[in-house]
Amino acid sequence: MSHYSVEIMNRSYTTAFVLFLCSCAMAQKGYKKVHYQMLDEAKMLLASEDHEEAAKLYKRLLPVDPLFTEVQHDLGVCYANIPGKKDRAVEYFERGVEGGYTESFFELAVARHRQQRFEEALSLLDRYVQKSGRMVEDAEVERRRRMIHTAQERIGAPVELEIRNMGAMVNSPAHDYCPLVTADGNTMYFTSRREGTTGNMKDPYGQWFEDIYMARRIDEVWTNAVNAGAPLNTLVHDATVGLSPDGSSMIVYRTQQNLVSGDLYEARMHARKWQQPELMTARINSEHHEPSASIAPGSQEIYFTSDRPGGFGGRDLYRIRRLPSGEWSLPLNLGPTVNTPYDEDAPFMHSDGTTLFFSSNGHGTMGGYDIFKTVLTDADMNGWSEPENMGYPLNTVNDDIYFSLSEDGRTGYFSSERSEGMGMQDIYQVTFPNTQLDHMVVHGVVADASDEPIKARIILTDSSGEEIVGIYNSNERTGRFLMILKPQQEYQMSVEAAGFTALSSVVKAVAQDGSREMSLDITMQPVHDVHGLTRNEK
Structure with missing residues (x-):
């Protein structure tokens, strides 16, 4: 499983599964037995989340009956979940709405939200709730409404800051994300899916496997990023996760040989060379998914993400501490102030030891993941301040994630997919007029x-x-x-x-x-x- 993830709409899979189980009540124009068999196979692939293969079948079915809105909608769902093809989904949802297909109203509203066509998105949601037999519950529709209103409010009151794309020296036409920068601001490690990966392999979506890259800042200019090589990179997926403030220890995510599951590893630097990454403690790694982590100053605490049972829902943030015996403590959930029923991810504990930055699609977000900050108010009682949205234009209606901040609190780095970018997800630098460590x-x-x-x-x-x-x-x-x-x-x-x-x-x-x-x-x-x-x- 790739370390990189975007917001996946589980309702799409539920819808696909239900539709797969239901047979068509009416014969479709031009459909023969072979077409119905193809449709069943496409729905089965969609239900199993194999969007690339499902899309191929739906595309073959389109000309058989161009007015078959269910096929139009399902093809849109496929594109919405294929990296780099979200925009292609819009026209199929539009056709679904034209044909009165219920779920297309909701999916098109989500797409209009992402296009910042907010009034259209709200209107589509209003029309959707009037439909009978719809798949999305009222609570989720209302949550989408809140996101749209939050986006309108924050875009109307932008925060003073400067954002710049890191450019071709760092970014590529492929996904580039999760920048880790040493406290002195002179060395950056990040994950890329560009051509030239160590294993020279692609995933089912046609994307190159993840590798770790490195760039250095010399005289305020970033050098051309280079592959970090072995032992950080292997034949499978290798991704940046966390870096100690002094740059002497790095946490990486590495998939198993089956490419399905993965774990967190820690690599240490000795004599200016990275040593072989070692599997981290079972206190962090579990049978569930732990994609992100951050090493606190002093390396005595690690904050990490997990979707293990017992949390507040989705992905939650946890903390472990090194005990006097040298062993790690049991994981401590950061609690309901930080975690929500949805997803919290990409924790970054600043070198001050008290300010935690993270991304969430469950707090007051503009859409997708937004970047938030919270402050540790009581270390013994696990007390945290109310998370604060970092505002627009740092946050947008898309996923804004993997934020890190310089020691002085004035320069940050993060990942985002924006229209002015070089392709897919890019790494950006943000400069604040004042320190963000306002405590x-x-x-x-x-x-x-x-x-x-x-x-x-x-x-x-x-x-x-x-x-x-x-x-x-x-x-x-x-x-x-x-x-x-x-x-x-x-x-x-x-x-x-x-x-x-x-x-x-x-x-x-x-x-x-x-x-x-x-x-x-x-x-x-x-x-x-x-x-x-x-x-x-x-």
Whole structure:
């Protein structure tokens, strides 16, 4: 299975399977026994997701009865799911709508959304919900409506930034994606499906197998990308996944020899050469699909994607930590603030250790995958800030994914399929006018006068004291806590702990050295010391 994935519409497969099981109630004009056999075979191929072969049969059936809208629609479904052929699907959905084929109204609405013809898309959805016997449930139709409205709103209020295609030195007419850039910004590894792959093989869609490529930046100019060669690349699919900030460790995705399943491997650099990638722990790799991962600073944590059971639906983001014994912990789901019933993918933990970027088609997206950021607010309690959409034009109505950010937070790299691109998915550079690391890390210890740690509850509100900004807990064993605040902002803070007098104070997120870290130790007094008598002694 290829590492590269786009949003697949499962409803298409369900529809195809149902139609395959149902025989045609009426004879089609010009159809003979051989044509019905061909139609059955095409539907079977479509139900098994073999879109390329199914499309060949549907194309042969088209001239037999050009008014057979079911064939027109099914051919559109095939093209919509074949890489590089989405645009060809539109005309067949249009014909399906002209012939009154129910599911074509929904599929054409999805296509119009992608074309940014938003009002037409909304109108088609309105017409679709009036149809009886439709395949797509109301919840999904409403979700599509929200995407369209979100796209309209964000395009109407663009974010200030500059985006440029990395050009022919890096990109090719084929898919190029998942850029991994070292923290110093001078070395990039990425995945490409261009001609010249190590195994010299193509998949059933005619795309070359994935290989890892490398480019270097010299005097602010990127050199021509070259194949990274062995041992990173093999005869099967090899794709970039994650890179440590110093570039000394890389996670790669590699398919098995059967080309169906795959696992994550870790390669380490020694004497400026990549060593043989080693299969990663079973805590990450499973019988399910783990396509993406990110190495946190210090290499003691790994964030990864998995569709294993027990999540919130679709693909979820997880974290594992290296234990004092050297073993990896059990995976921890990042929870419902980050994960949705849909798909979260492509995690990138910034070198600051607290800002996580990822892509999702389940949060407030413009369409497909959008890039979001969240901040780790409580490492012990798995607390994360509400994910923030990075806005248009970084995000579009198509898939925008595999985002990474420079150490200073001003330069990012990501993958996207855009009309101005060189072919399929390209790698882009984005430059922000201000750092995207717009938070202050406040850390400290809650203890008593004897420096004994205290388990305390810290409640932070805005300067007026009316809105709760965050609730944090200090560690019971160490007393340590960590808060994420907006720089230069003033907050009301209250600290509570059993047996200790509550404290109230004003905190301003300002670091003396101009950095984004601030130390704040809190000393609490026992109730007995403050009031002379405990409550039980009164």
